[in-house]
Amino acid sequence: MPGTNALMTEQPATTPGVSPPAAELPVARVAVDTPLTHLDRPFDYLVPADLAAAAVPGSRVRVRFAGRQVDGFVLERRAASEHPGRLAPLERSVSPEPVLSESIARLARAVADRYAGTLADVLRLAVPPRHGRTESAAVPSAPAGDVAPGERPEEWARYPAGPSMLAALAAGRSSRAVWWAPPGPAWPSMIAAAVGATVRSGRGAVVVVPDHRDVDRVEAALVEVVGRETTVVLRADLGPSRRYRAFLAVSRGQARVVVGTRSAVFAPVADLGLLVVWDDGDDLHAEPLAPYPHTRDVAVLRARQDGCALLIGGFCPTTEAEALVRGGWAHPLVLPLPEVRALAPRVEATGSDHEYARDPAARAARLPSLAVRTARQALAAGAPVLVQVPRRGYHPSLACADCRRPARCRHCQGPLGRSSGAGLLTCRWCGRPVPAAPDGPVGASVWRCPSCSSVRLRASVTGDRRTAEELGRAFPDVPVRTSGRDGVLAAVPAEPALVISTPGAEPVAAGGYGAVLLLDGWALLGRPDLRAAETALRRWAAAAALARPAPQGGRVIVSADAGLPVVQALIRWDPATFAAREADERAELGFPPATRMATVEGGAAAVAELLAVTRLPEGADLLGPVPVPPPARAAPTPAGGRGGAGPDEAGEIERLLIRVPRERGAALAAALHEARGVLGARRSTAGLRVQLDPLVIG
Structure with a gap:
C-alpha cells in the first residue's frame, strides 16, 4: 500500500536532540532498497529540518528499515502522509544530487511490473552507483553545439x-x-x-x-x-x-x-x-x-x-x-x-543441387570447394576474406571415432573438449581434465569409450582456433587473423588476409570484404531453441553485410542447405518476409510473441510451493516442470529478487513454463509478483529464478 511505513515508532515526532520536522513538505516518500517482494512499495518518512534542503526528490538518502540502515531514493515530498501512525525520520542525506528523475522513476516502476520484479532491482540498473569525488567536482557546462541543417544521407x-x-x-x-x-x-x-x-x-x-x-x-x-x-x-x-x-x-x-x-x-x-x-x-x-x-x-x-x-x-x-x-x-x-540488389553481396549456399553435382563430396566437407574457390578469388583480387565460425575454441566437442558416441566426463557426464592440438581433454561442465596417458603422444589422455572400448576420438564440433589452424595450412602465404573471445578486432586493413571470427566479433574491413564464408550452418540451425533460425539469419546477415556489394565482386558462401527458408531469406536478402513467416508459425503454435511466457527455475519443492500460491490468470498453460541439465542452469534467485543460495545441491533443479495469451501478460506478471511476495513474507526464500519473456526457450 503506497504511503505506509514499516518503521513506525512510539517516540514523539520531536524529542530532545532530534531535529524538528521540516517547515514545508515534511514527509518524504522513499523507494527503499530492499530485495523483499512483499515490501515492494514506497514508504513515508519524516524529513528533519536540517535535511529539508538536501532531501529533494530524486536524491539518495539513508533510512532505518527493519532495524537497520538501508539506502533509498526520495520519490517526492508531501505535506502530509496517509499513514495514521508516527513516521520515522530520515537518518541522513547521502547526497542532494537529484539523480532519479520523476520520469525514470515511473519507467522503473513500469518495468518492474512488466517483469514481476521489484522497483529496487530496476533502480539498480537505471541509476549507476554514486562516485562522491566525481559528484563533488563541477561538471563543466558545454554549449549544445550547432547541428548542420538538412542532414539527409x-x-x-x-x-x-x-x-x-x-x-x-x-x-x-x-x-x-x-x-x-x-x-x-x-x-x-x-x-x-x-x-x-x-x-x-x-x-x-x-x-x-x-x-x-x-x-x-x-x-x-x-x-x-x-x-x-x-x-x-x-x-x-x-x-x-x-x-x-x-x-x-x-x-x-x-x-x-x-x-x-x-x-x-x-x-x-x-x-x-x-x-x-x-x-x-x-x-x-x-x-x-x-x-x-x-x-x-x-x-x-x-x-x-x-x-x-x-x-x-x-x-x-x-x-x-x-x-x-x-x-x-x-x-x-x-x-x-x-x-537491395545494388547494395547486397551475392549469396550462394554450398548445399545446392548444382554444387552437389559439381562436388559430390560437398555434403560431408566442412569447407567445400565452392568456399575454397571463392576465398582464393577474393584473395587474388587483393581483398580480405571473413570466415565466421559458430563455436569458439579448438575442439569444443568430441566423439568416439568408431561408434560416434559423444565423449563424456565420468564425473558429471558433461561433454569433453580440447583447447588446443596438444591440450588434454577437459570437461566443459565441471572443468576436470582427463589424466594424460603415461606412454602416449603429447595431448593423449586416458579415455576409453564406454560403449565400444575404443580409445580413438574425432571432432564433432570444430572451433575458431582449429579453423584458423586448418586455413593457415590451406593458404600458407596468407596472413591469418582471429577475432573472438581472446581478443576482438575492431577493424582490418584492405589487404589480402583470412579473418577467422566468432559471431558478433567480426571486424570491419576497409572497403568491405571480398568474400564472407559462413561455416558450420548446422551448428546454428540445429540448436534446440525456438529462435534458432532467427538467430542464425541475424548472425549470418551481420557478417554478410560486411562484404562488398555484388556489383563490386562481393560474395557470401553459407554452408547450409539451400532449400531451407532461412537460407533462402539470406540469398534473397529478404529478412522482413522471413520475420513475417516466423511470426505466423509461432502464432499458430502458441509461442511468443503471440503469447507471453514465464520460466520458473529452482528446486522441485520451491517450484511446487510457488505454483501452489500463484493465482494464475484464466487460460494459463503449464508446461512441466522438467529437470534442467547442468549447462542450462542459471544462477537461481530467491523469491525476493536478488541472487543468493540456490536449492539444495543434492536436489534436482526443475524448470516450469507458464504460457498465457498476450493480452493476459500483465495479469501473469502481477500473479507471479504476488506469489513471490507471499513466499518472501513466509521467509520461504528457497532458490528460485522467475523470468518473464526469456530470450531462450529451449
Missing part, C-alpha cells in the same frame, strides 16, 4: 518513407518504426541522421547498441552530425568515475544525446524525442540481473510513457519487433528490392 532517401520520417523528427513529431537496415556499413550514419533531425527540433535522443564496438561506431557518426559537446557515452566498461560523470552530464541537462549499451535506455535525457535500439535480437540486450528486462521492451514502455519517437533497427529485427508492426503501433521501413 542518400541511404535514407532509398527508403520510400525515409525522408518523411526525418522530416517528422525535425518537426517535433514522434514516429515509431521498425527498420530493416540496408547491407553495408551505412547504419551508424543513418542513426546519426535521425538523431540530428531530432536535435534540430530541440529534443534529446538515446541510442542503445549491443556492445562497445557498436558504441564507438555510432559515437563517431553522432559527433559528425550533432557535435562532441552534446554527445555522451554510457557503458559499463567506462569505469565508475567516467560513467558517473557522463550520467551527471545527462541528468544535469548538459548533454542531449546519449549512446551506450543496455542500461543507457534509462538515461535521464531531458525532453526525450527519439529512442533508437539497434539489433534488438542480440542477446546482449537481455539483462542478466533480476528482473531480466530486455532493452527493446523497456524502450517500448518508455516511448509510450514519454510520447517520444522509437526506431528499432537491425539487419534482421526480431519477430517481437515485427509484432509491433502487425499491431499497428509501428510502421515498417523496408528497402525496396532493386535497392
Whole structure:
C-alpha cells in the first residue's frame, strides 16, 4: 500500500536532540532498497529540518528499515502522509544530487511490473552507483553545439518513407518504426541522421547498441552530425568515475544525446524525442540481473510513457519487433528490392543441387570447394576474406571415432573438449581434465569409450582456433587473423588476409570484404531453441553485410542447405518476409510473441510451493516442470529478487513454463509478483529464478 511505513515508532515526532520536522513538505516518500517482494512499495518518512534542503526528490538518502540502515531514493515530498501512525525520520542525506528523475522513476516502476520484479532491482540498473569525488567536482557546462541543417544521407532517401520520417523528427513529431537496415556499413550514419533531425527540433535522443564496438561506431557518426559537446557515452566498461560523470552530464541537462549499451535506455535525457535500439535480437540486450528486462521492451514502455519517437533497427529485427508492426503501433521501413540488389553481396549456399553435382563430396566437407574457390578469388583480387565460425575454441566437442558416441566426463557426464592440438581433454561442465596417458603422444589422455572400448576420438564440433589452424595450412602465404573471445578486432586493413571470427566479433574491413564464408550452418540451425533460425539469419546477415556489394565482386558462401527458408531469406536478402513467416508459425503454435511466457527455475519443492500460491490468470498453460541439465542452469534467485543460495545441491533443479495469451501478460506478471511476495513474507526464500519473456526457450 503506497504511503505506509514499516518503521513506525512510539517516540514523539520531536524529542530532545532530534531535529524538528521540516517547515514545508515534511514527509518524504522513499523507494527503499530492499530485495523483499512483499515490501515492494514506497514508504513515508519524516524529513528533519536540517535535511529539508538536501532531501529533494530524486536524491539518495539513508533510512532505518527493519532495524537497520538501508539506502533509498526520495520519490517526492508531501505535506502530509496517509499513514495514521508516527513516521520515522530520515537518518541522513547521502547526497542532494537529484539523480532519479520523476520520469525514470515511473519507467522503473513500469518495468518492474512488466517483469514481476521489484522497483529496487530496476533502480539498480537505471541509476549507476554514486562516485562522491566525481559528484563533488563541477561538471563543466558545454554549449549544445550547432547541428548542420538538412542532414539527409542518400541511404535514407532509398527508403520510400525515409525522408518523411526525418522530416517528422525535425518537426517535433514522434514516429515509431521498425527498420530493416540496408547491407553495408551505412547504419551508424543513418542513426546519426535521425538523431540530428531530432536535435534540430530541440529534443534529446538515446541510442542503445549491443556492445562497445557498436558504441564507438555510432559515437563517431553522432559527433559528425550533432557535435562532441552534446554527445555522451554510457557503458559499463567506462569505469565508475567516467560513467558517473557522463550520467551527471545527462541528468544535469548538459548533454542531449546519449549512446551506450543496455542500461543507457534509462538515461535521464531531458525532453526525450527519439529512442533508437539497434539489433534488438542480440542477446546482449537481455539483462542478466533480476528482473531480466530486455532493452527493446523497456524502450517500448518508455516511448509510450514519454510520447517520444522509437526506431528499432537491425539487419534482421526480431519477430517481437515485427509484432509491433502487425499491431499497428509501428510502421515498417523496408528497402525496396532493386535497392537491395545494388547494395547486397551475392549469396550462394554450398548445399545446392548444382554444387552437389559439381562436388559430390560437398555434403560431408566442412569447407567445400565452392568456399575454397571463392576465398582464393577474393584473395587474388587483393581483398580480405571473413570466415565466421559458430563455436569458439579448438575442439569444443568430441566423439568416439568408431561408434560416434559423444565423449563424456565420468564425473558429471558433461561433454569433453580440447583447447588446443596438444591440450588434454577437459570437461566443459565441471572443468576436470582427463589424466594424460603415461606412454602416449603429447595431448593423449586416458579415455576409453564406454560403449565400444575404443580409445580413438574425432571432432564433432570444430572451433575458431582449429579453423584458423586448418586455413593457415590451406593458404600458407596468407596472413591469418582471429577475432573472438581472446581478443576482438575492431577493424582490418584492405589487404589480402583470412579473418577467422566468432559471431558478433567480426571486424570491419576497409572497403568491405571480398568474400564472407559462413561455416558450420548446422551448428546454428540445429540448436534446440525456438529462435534458432532467427538467430542464425541475424548472425549470418551481420557478417554478410560486411562484404562488398555484388556489383563490386562481393560474395557470401553459407554452408547450409539451400532449400531451407532461412537460407533462402539470406540469398534473397529478404529478412522482413522471413520475420513475417516466423511470426505466423509461432502464432499458430502458441509461442511468443503471440503469447507471453514465464520460466520458473529452482528446486522441485520451491517450484511446487510457488505454483501452489500463484493465482494464475484464466487460460494459463503449464508446461512441466522438467529437470534442467547442468549447462542450462542459471544462477537461481530467491523469491525476493536478488541472487543468493540456490536449492539444495543434492536436489534436482526443475524448470516450469507458464504460457498465457498476450493480452493476459500483465495479469501473469502481477500473479507471479504476488506469489513471490507471499513466499518472501513466509521467509520461504528457497532458490528460485522467475523470468518473464526469456530470450531462450529451449
